[in-house]
Amino acid sequence: MSLINVSNLTFGYDGSYDNIFEHVSFQIDTNWKLGFTGRNGRGKTTFLNLLLGKYEYSGTISSPISFEYFPFAVTNAESNTIDVIEGIYPDYLLWKVMRELSLLQVSEDVLYRPFDTLSNGEQTKVLLATLFLKENSFLLIDEPTNHLDMKARKIVGDYLRSKRGFILVSHDRAFLDNCVDHILSINKTNIEIQKGNFSSWWENKKMQDQFELAENEKLQKDITRLQSAAKRTAEWSDNVEKTKFGTKDSGLRPDRGYIGHKSAKMMKRSKGIEARQQTAIDDKSKLLKNIESAESLKISQLKFHADRLVELDKVSIFYDEKTVCEGVSFIIEQGDRVALYGKNGSGKSSLIKLICGEDINYTGTFRKASQLKISYVAQDTSHLSGNLTDYARENGIDESLFKTVLRKLDFSRVQFEKDMAAFSGGQKKKVLIAKSLCEKAHLHIWDEPLNFIDVISRMQIEELLLEYSPTILFVEHDSEFCKNIATKVFEL
The missing domain is CATH 1.10.287 (Helix Hairpins)
Structure with missing residues (x-):
């Protein structure tokens, strides 16, 4: 057993109004499978970067072992996967790579395919396998489940449960429960560690x-x-x-x-x-210093004049003559909360684009009610930049309402003055969700809305959807969220 000691740690970014950490002290056992949780923007990734020595800080961090960070930056993605692994870890042993891939249920033939042709799930698994080859390091795993389907999350969770010695940043409750034995939480005023999984920490x-x-x-x-x-x-x-x-x-x-x-x-x-x-x-x-504000959200969806909004009958979608999905049939009626399931690459996003009106090659019957207004939340947030005021004006939504929703999702007023390009991944996703909640629509379509979003905000969104019962089609791999929200499930 070795200990990582953090003593009197204080850190704030240059030009920031407040320190992210102030006089923080705690210890981490390097044998722990440590789940790391906290609201977006509280400093989880910043703390991992402090462990990696990327920033100057006051106080001390002492560790008898080195750290490795996931995800790795891949600069040669067009190369074969085996060459990508060698670029990350030149001293790898092939039999160990194959052992780790077998544990992650990945076929060894991926090693001899270009890395950029692998699915998101396969890429994540290959990089995790490479990470665990570095056996003498303490592993810092930052949100590995984003874009992983439910089956892949279960496989990765089982894999991590068989390991030891890591900090895992994740907002997926079921995933954390499956593979951690301690929780490190960044609260409003302190950092604390508790033994147990996420559910026991949440009850406490x-x-x-x-x-x-x-x-x-x-x-x-x-x-x-x-x-x-x-x-x-x-x-x-x-x-x-x-x-x-x-x-x-x-x-x-x-x-x-x-x-x-x-x-x-x-x-x-x-x-x-x-x-x-x-x-x-x-x-x-x-008192009340660590009680998280989680005010109720609201959604005022427009009433449509007909019950049936969307119908697909034996729809198949093609890209460059390649079939993405085929024989898909389902109906969306007013009041439905529809979860669209399927493994990575099964065509979920393509179906959503078809419903949203993009020019998609398909066969079969697709009907969408005329004058149907749709509010869409995309997976990608990379386009967000500039200030929130201009963003609200450009999208024709009420700025005051938009910022009120963001405040309820734990945005500070200081955040309103920043460029969205500097927001964390979770904060960017909250911008898209807040915009959607401000739009007047008959149908909300959300494609992986919870990627990067913290647990408490996920619960707020759950409560919103349960209270107001809007008509929504969503793709989401958080099994707890889907179990609580979906009234219909369509699996590809």
Whole structure:
């Protein structure tokens, strides 16, 4: 067993208003299978880069072993896969490569095909296999499940469960539960480590949140009561003090010493109440620091004049005479929440493009209701740049509503001033989802909307879809999300 020690770590980017990490200290056992979670933009990838020594920081990070980061940058993607592996790890042994690929259920013939002809899932598996060849390193695995279908996620999760010594960044609840034994979480005000999987961490977090909310409610009542008591006592003290001088009409000479003493006692009592009130306020300030804001989202979908919106009957799609999918039949009716399943490359995105109106070569029968308005969330976010105000104006959506949705999805106001090109992958995806929620449409079509998006935001989106029951067609590989949301499933 070896330990990675992080002590008094403080780091912030140049020009940033706030530090991402401030006086953070913890230890990591290099045998742990450590799941790393936290909301988008909190610094997960930044922390991995600090471990890799990419940035200067104050404090210390000490480790007896080296680190390796996934995903690798592949510069020779047109080369055969075996040459890509050699470029990443020149000292590889072929039998070990084949052993790892076998564990990941990848055929060894991929080694002799150009890397860029492999599917996203195959590329991910090959790079993971290469990563685990580096047996003397502690592995930093950053979101390996993006673009992996459900079956591939299960295979990769089982594979990781058989290994040890890694930090895994992922927002897929079922995937984390399958392969980690500790959770490292970046909270609003601290970093903490707990033994167990994601579900046990989430249950503990909910219990802690409920405790803090109950304590907060009790302290709020105490503060209100103490404020009233302090006000009454101060008023009594003032009234008593006024009687020291008597009244013109009474002709009596009051005992000023006694009255002054009584007034002072009451003032002292008032000060004591104020001190207790301040203590209660100080206690309250220690609470609620790590309770995540997850306000309810809203969607106002347009009502369509007919029940049936889309119909496909024995549809086959072709690219350059190559069949992408064939014999596809399904119907989307108003109120349906349709999950479109299928392994990588089975034609899900092509079907979505056909429904959205792109010029796609197909055979079979495809019908779409006339004047149907569709709001589309694409997989790709690379086109996002510029500021949010201009983006809202260009897309004809209400800027105030758009930014309100983003605030509910954990955007800080500082984020509104930044160029979208500098956003994290999850923040870019939230921009597309917020835009979609602001659009007036009869049908929402979301293609892998949850890639890079943090767990709490996923739960917010789940609650939105369950509460408002919009008509939606979606492709998503998060099994927990699909299980909770889909009313219909079509599998290719």
